[in-house]
Amino acid sequence: MIKRRIRSQLAELLDTSSAVALLGPRQVGKTTMALEIAESRPAIYLDLESDADRAKLAEPELYLAQHEDKLVILDEVQRLPDLFQNLRGLIDRARRAGRRNGQFLLLGSASIDLLKQSGETLAGRIAYLEMHPVDGLEVGPQELDTLWLRGGFPDSLLAADDRASLRWRQDFIRTYLERDIPQLGPRIPAETLRRFWTMLAHHQSGLLNAADLARSLGVDGKTVASYLDLLVDLLLVRRLEPWHANAGKRLVKSPKIYVRDSGITHALLGIGSGEQLLGHPIAGASWEAFVIETLIAAAPAGTTANFYRSSAGAEIDLLLTLPGRRPFAIEIKRSLAPKLEKGFYLACEDLQPEKRIVIYPGSETYPAKNDVSVMPLAAAGRMLLD
Template sequence: MIEREVTPQLRRWFNKYPVLTITGPRQSGKTTLARQAFPHLRYVDLEAPDEQEAATVDPRGFLARYPDGVILDEIQHVPELASYIKVLVDADRRNGRFVLTGSEQFGLTKTISQSLVGRSALFRLWPFTLAERRLAGAAGGIDDILHSGFMPRLHDEGLHPPRFFEEYYREYVERDILRLGRISNVRAFRNVVRLLAGRVGQPVNLSSLSRDTGVAHTTISEWLGVLEACDIIFRLEPYYANIRKRITKSPKLYFVEVGLASHLVRIKEPEDLWSSPYRGQLFENAAVIEAVKHCHNRDLLPDFYFLRTGAGFECDLLYERGDGLVVIEIKAGATLNRAWFDRLARAAQTIPGVVETALVYGGAERIERSGVPAVPIDRLSELLEALTTRPEQTPPGQPAVHHTRNGESHGEAAE
């Protein structure tokens, strides 16, 4: 079993706080990570009926079994335990006692923020990065990546991607959202999710989705919120300039797991991507999420954006650095195209504050032209390390709460 990139950060914050909470998408490896990172702690699975009953009936007695700390897996099944943990922590402020894991679908972050504010460091675990996927022995071709994605269990156990993702969709998308009481028409919901998979990397158009599915746009908007809360989709906000009319204000949506998006657009084998109209969008999806994973795993907190002006000029990925803006263009093609570099040159000339530009593409070699690096997608993490000269670290003593939406507030560029 490989060591996850986030492990050093987890151990660091475990020693600074009484409680460490790990949340994130279903099947992203939270249980394995907790047990691997903290082998000295006893482990309890709160999905087990007997443990769940013991924790519910006598929470004080249950916690008294573990005076030296414990990993409480799937704590959302007994959310009231958080209040009793608070009492223990307030009586004994030793750091590194409790590790909690659970899924955000059932309000874990809200539970922790209400009961354990100031007492718990909160981390969000994503599926494998490209480097982790490679260490796990997965095939490394671009079409293999887009087809089989990044879920640890799929690669650890050598599972068949179409079957895995169909079960994942039914078990963790439809079922979880049904349990939340948010779906009245399962077929219509699946149609909406399929359309979203076919439109990754495009600004959200609720009217178009409503027209194409026959579902009210208010219902679709609610479903999007639930899908985001359940770690199925990721929202990339537009970067706001001071002339708002020139900016498309709708966010773009990407799937947290690109393999699920590929499955939903009926990619059955890697070879299906050779002629698929979705290949470029899925490649962009993989690159954007890889950038987000890179920063989360290193406790860096840049907010990523895209930019699209009213005239149609677009930048795929943009973030603010201490000295200005960094712009990254994403292209699935394996052959470098002069027009791609021309677009980046135009971005540097027309977007105020741009200090660096770069290209991620579907080729195999790192190439630099006129000072602009072009890197394969599997070297995106290396590129981000080089571009982030002064990363905005979390202030000492304040853990990164990784589940907050990006783009809630952001500065404005001059015209």
């Protein structure tokens, strides 16, 4: 078992909120986490993909009222959107009786739908927590390259060998395309969406050019936008927005696009081993995305993530703005002797960041010129956690 950092956050939210929604892509470990929590307190678990469990909720208020002294865990809750209205009544009744926390744990894999449905109905009664795949701070330094290659989905990371891991990820992609996405409603041909997802992997860490993608797919720009929204909604793709606070500069306005899990990126591109990865042109962009996901996962709640690029060539890979602080400027290099370009220093002159950091794949932290700190990923992640 991999010890997940999010467990203590989830337990804390359950102790302070009536309902908690745990969001994350399928197979990321939400159910395992919920069942661990259930062992520590009175609880019942219902899987809403099971006909038997859905039948129990034919009269939800009658059934759930019998278990008002327990934590009720509802898995794949987006399958029964009408349930939120009943949950509101049960939460309010329990509050009047003096029980104000730990009533419901809702697990879901489609974030926008779930946020919209629960936010409208359970406003002020629900807290949200996103569960990421395993990140670079949850494994030892010696396992970091394996995590980068295989990605953070537990079954892929812990597979017997690289071949088994790649096969799991290919099956995961196929299941999403052929079963999970059609269940959410969109009528998108699986092969078209696979081509789109693969194009995003090829353009990992690149600026979004919807017109080019639309031409390649033979669709219009609005269709590309809807495909992208879907993959972002499913927490499979990240749209990293550009920094926009500096109005005196001409800044790039297109977002950067990342396939969030490095293992899924590699599976889409047919990369199955560390040797293949290091010899592939995508290696640098894949490493950048891997580092960005780990640092965003480690950053405190309320942190905003952006990149910075001006028309004059000033550029920073990642800006993390922690609550109430100036941004941290982070450059990511896949080199043991990282060299910074002039664009990074120009961007720092524009932004005057609180910290200037270079992430590299080495093991030591050391200072560089112009107040830059060169750090391994684990050290930067621990700094953000602290």
